[in-house]
Amino acid sequence: MTDTAISPDERRGGLLKIAAGGVLTGLLTPSLPSLIDRLVGAPGDLRIALVAAPFAVLVLILVRRLSPNPWWAALAAAIITMIAFVCAVNAAVWTDGQVGDAAKALRNICAGLAGGFVGAGVMALGISLLPAGPRDVVAWLPMLVIGTIAGALLALDNALDLDLISFLYPVWQAGVAVSLAMALRRITARR
Numbered sequence: 001m002t003d004t005a006i007s008p009d010e011r012r013g014g015l016l017k018i019a020a021g022g023v024l025t026g027l028l029t030p031s032l033p034s035l036i037d038r039l040v041g042a043p044g045d046l047r048i049a050l051v052a053a054p055f056a057v058l059v060l061i062l063v064r065r066l067s068p069n070p071w072w073a074a075l076a077a078a079i080i081t082m083i084a085f086v087c088a089v090n091a092a093v094w095t096d097g098q099v100g101d102a103a104k105a106l107r108n109i110c111a112g113l114a115g116g117f118v119g120a121g122v123m124a125l126g127i128s129l130l131p132a133g134p135r136d137v138v139a140w141l142p143m144l145v146i147g148t149i150a151g152a153l154l155a156l157d158n159a160l161d162l163d164l165i166s167f168l169y170p171v172w173q174a175g176v177a178v179s180l181a182m183a184l185r186r187i188t189a190r191r
Contacts, residue, residue, distance in 0.1 A: 022177035025054035026170030052085030066184040080126030088119030108155035116151015143179035
């Protein structure tokens with residue numbers, strides 16, 4: 001059976017596995033800062049990027065398996081993912097500071113939306129520039145929408161004082177992973 005002749009049931013099952021991988025990496029993500037903070041002398045942005053390592057591994061696997069990209073492009077996609085995580089955190093912090101004296105929940109919603117959009121946007125832009133990355137903007141819109149909306153879960157995590165667990169990371173990473181797979185499959189189906 002070719003890639004373009006995959007039944008809807010097989011496609012749905014594959015997307016569920018990808019979503020499960022995103023949930024798993026999302027459960028690992030909030031536990032990493034306490035381990036990574038032990039790296040004495042490592043710059044802050046490097047430590048933030050290392051927090052994204054589990055999700056970056058998932059992205060590496062997806063790009064390698066679902067696209068005709070060479071191995072080095074899958075590695076580049078993982079690095080892009082880690083850079084996107086740093087950009088998302090910085091965008092969320094910057095937005096939180098710009099909102100001013102608004103209620104804490106509103107600041108967290110705005111910061112989460114900004115961080116989710118920037119993280120998904122940097123990933124989409126970076127991965128679209130890979131040799132076999134989809135150049136079609138429409139292919140990346142689901143990732144941008146899902147990443148942005150899921151970013152608002154930062155407010156829920158903050159309201160519940162969640163440190164070692166999170167609603168944001170599992171939902172965001174599952175949604176972005178599935179939308180990435182759909183974008184990669186879209187370009188593969190056209191070949």
